[in-house]
Amino acid sequence: MTHKSIIYLFLSLILFNCKSHVVKKETPQKAKNVILLIGDGTGLSQISSAFYFKETSPNYGRFKTIGLIKTSSSRQDVTDSAAGATAFATGVKTYNGAIAVADDSTEVKTLVEIVSPKQIKTGVVSTSSIQHATPASFYAHAINRGLYEDIAADMVTSDIDFFAGGGTRYFNERKDGKNLLTDLKAKGFGINTTALGDLEGIKDYPKMAYLLATNHMDSIGKGRGDFLPKATELGIQFLSKDKEHPNFFIMIEGSQIDWGGHANDADYLIAELIDFDNAIGKALDFAEKDGNTLVIVTADHETGGFTLSSSTKTRADGSTYSDYREVTGTFSTKGHSATLVPVFAYGPGSEAFSGIYENTEIFHKILEATNWNDKN
Template identity: 80%
Template sequence: MTYKNMIYVVLLVISFSCKSQIAKEQEPPKAKNVILLVGDGTGLSQISSAFYFKKTRPNYARFKHIGLISTSSSREDITDSAAGATAFASGVKTYNGAIGVADDSTEVKNLVEIVSLKHIKTGVISTSSIQHATPASFYAHTINRRLYEDIAADMVVSDIDFFAGGGTKFFNKRKDEKDLIEELKTNRFGIDTTDLGDFAGIKQYSKMAYLLAEDEMKPMSKGRGNFLPKATELGIQFLSKDIDNSNFFIMIEGSQIDWGGHDNDADYLISELIDFDDAIGKALDFAEKDGNTLVIVTADHETGGFTLSSTLKKTEDGKSYSDYNEITGTFSTNGHSATLIPVFAYGPGAESFSGIYENIEIFHKILEATNWNNKN
């Protein structure tokens, strides 16, 4: 080999080495924590209402990465919350009413089960009962979402480290007369059935449960107060409290946005949406300071065919007209709709949530954005 050729080979090797090093250095960081917020029944018009009716700038406006998901279930064009949440939790399409099972009714692993094997702390928060379809899909497996006592029993043996919501009666007023609250205590849970405390009062526990209503929590209009944003902040503090084991996954549901849609009650819906937006703010505040947390905000489906319409008024002579200076929330159905649903993401891996895709991809994108799908 000539001297000139040797120089060429050396330069080529150095070039490839540098490119490999640069590629390695430019590999995007993985998220260590994931906060998934699900506004049940929340479509684009529900989100838009915060921009007109919230007195402060909505936290939705803090996101730069936004996508859309298709939400159909395995057998229906329009999903329910059980099939929708199972898609998020387990990455499979299933039939309406199914909790943590595939279309053939076989159990499928959920995110809580997957990440707990890697010693990732987990939690669920909801303004409904904690046995309701959305939270249940992250820890339970039943062929029917209405099997609330079976779902409560699944919670007792699950890997959940923190939960907050309603549903006391499904633990201690059961047909089988078991007291599952005592079983939770045996499984190292601290239990509070009165009110959310502060972090200093619970940090000594290895697990924590807040059961603050017999069934669902009160609506905002009837005095629920700041439960959802406070529980969000408290749950994050609790799950990240151990220095040597501070990584976590938490799902936070604004349940009653959906119920306002079913009732065709715009005031109910908007008050719940604004409360949910406050919880989003708590998640983003933590993520911005932490730098290692992926925040995802989406919904299982839209409810009510909600629209921000111009207010219909009448002139003095009785003629109807649309007042474009005043907005009224209107509805086209008492049920769910098939509209595409927005996805908002912030933090490591957030860019992968842009685009249009199926709801099951939320599950897969979470695993891709973290190291949680690494079998080592």
């Protein structure tokens, strides 16, 4: 074999080897469903309490992707729930008290309004009234979060398919004398004001409303029971029941973690946090079986400046010491704080939720993970 032939053979082998190693770039899988769980007022210490006080393994521990968000509103370093939820629902920073309106008070489209025309079912669940700041920001528009009757009217005209929480009074005990429950029924809603049912009993309704309290739901300590995890599971089942259009977006709020923080009541806070963690478990169980569902767990802000500190004990001589074998919940404020709060994500597109970013990015990352912003 001549030197020239050897060179040609060598070059051919190199070219063949290069071609054989060309890897086709795979398109990342897009999520078909999104479950967004918001633990109102839940910072890292609130989450940590589940690892000390829950009798079973916390569902927070099942996540592999974790990030942090900055929570400030457009005008304030410390956000409220309305501005925080509006950031998630619309991708826009706004002032404290605003419900899905921009800083100049103009309406901005919510996730519900974006996805409903695409035949994607939507729902909201809350342990507060359904007109409260966090759930309201996903279906209503108001310049002030306290306009509960206006917000209830927006629910009637919205495209929400399932909701569960309190707030009956804003539908049927209104200053204008209207009974909006009648209007909800006219839109195809089944309405239950007594208790959660099961899918078999509601599957024939095109839409479903559970209004189980005149105003807010009771706390865990006052007998609410397992409403939140059950409503989470039922909402997911209801929104995915249509074989032709089984895809959905649902927001689930553990409202009263925040209220325990405002009250500086550690027992209240921890009981609500554990209940919320049980709801997270229902969402993850569905997502693990489904394979097409993105689960995101975060908070609008932290409340109470909550800390898990060592317990203070008193010696026989009256002096005190820190007992590092035992933790207790302590607080630095009765209001909100500006601390960064964690984000947990599981499922298709979850990797995008790591890092540190603004709260508005939750909205944009959801659209990117799903292609729901596609105009086609």
